[in-house]
Amino acid sequence: MxxxxxxxxxxxxxxxxxxxxxxxxxxxxxxxxxxxxxxxxxxxxxxxxxxxxxxxxxxxxxxxxxxxxxxxxxxxxxxxxxxxxxxxxxxxxQDDVASDQPSAETRLDYHQRLAILRRAIDELPPRCRDVFLLHKFGGLTHMEIAGRLGLARSTVEQHVIRALAHCRTRLKQELA
Missing domain, CATH: 1.10.1740 (Rna Polymerase Sigma Factor; Chain: A)
Structure with a gap:
């Protein structure tokens, strides 16, 4: 060139x-x-x-x-x-190309982690569980959850932090 x-x-x-x-x-x-x-x-x-x-x-x-x-x-x-x-x-x-799908081993690991997380969420106190589900799966902000449930924003934040910590702890315990 x-x-x-x-x-x-x-x-x-x-x-x-x-x-x-x-x-x-x-x-x-x-x-x-x-x-x-x-x-x-x-x-x-x-x-x-x-x-x-x-x-x-x-x-x-x-x-x-x-x-x-x-x-x-x-x-x-x-x-x-x-x-x-x-x-x-x-x-x-296509036989020679790696699949972009997760392996069976990876899928099994995902299913195990999902089951652990479901159990961990079920173990949460009802109000904490409701806040966590609205935030993580409902996509609501802390302010929206506070308004919907009649809680202070700081209380919503504490519930989310507590739920995340509980889920993380349960994952570490059961996967160790």
Whole structure:
């Protein structure tokens, strides 16, 4: 991506524009392709194509020209991936990819922690439990809970702190 002395001014203008807009091109392609590494490959393909294409002389708007080329390359890449998926099949490509779903072990751990938290919440005094549930699961602020239950804001805060401490203690006890 270096500029050479004595190079054609049109080539230099495109080279300078490419260097100036490299990050923008990468972000644009990452959004279009949905994959930053595929976008990086496509930006590099754009550079190679740009250097090989001698008909790219006298471009009035180098930035627009680069983005149009990038868009065309991305469209070509998407078509290639779709054609490959039709030939190879979607399942064979997915067999080698790590799942974004939690493992069975992780799901079991979540269920155990959830059961412990449910028991811990059930152990709370009724008013403390009501305040905690309204705050954590009802999404109400301390002021809204205070108004709804006729409590002082500081009392609501104390109930929330007490409930959180109790839940944390129960988790540590049962998971130790």
């Amino acid at each position: 270096e500029l050479k002395a004595g190079a054609d001014p049109a080539d230099q203008a495109l080279s300078v524009a490419f260097q100036q807009h490299y990050e923008d091109l990468h972000r644009f392609l990452a959004r279009k392709l949905g994959c930053p590494s595929l976008a990086a490959d496509t930006v590099h393909d754009l550079w190679i194509k740009l250097r090989a294409d001698l008909s790219a002389r006298e471009v009035r708007n180098p930035r627009a020209y680069l983005f149009r080329m990038a868009s065309n390359l991305a469209t070509d890449r998407i078509r290639q991936e779709r054609a490959r998926a039709r030939v190879v099949g979607p399942s064979s490509a």
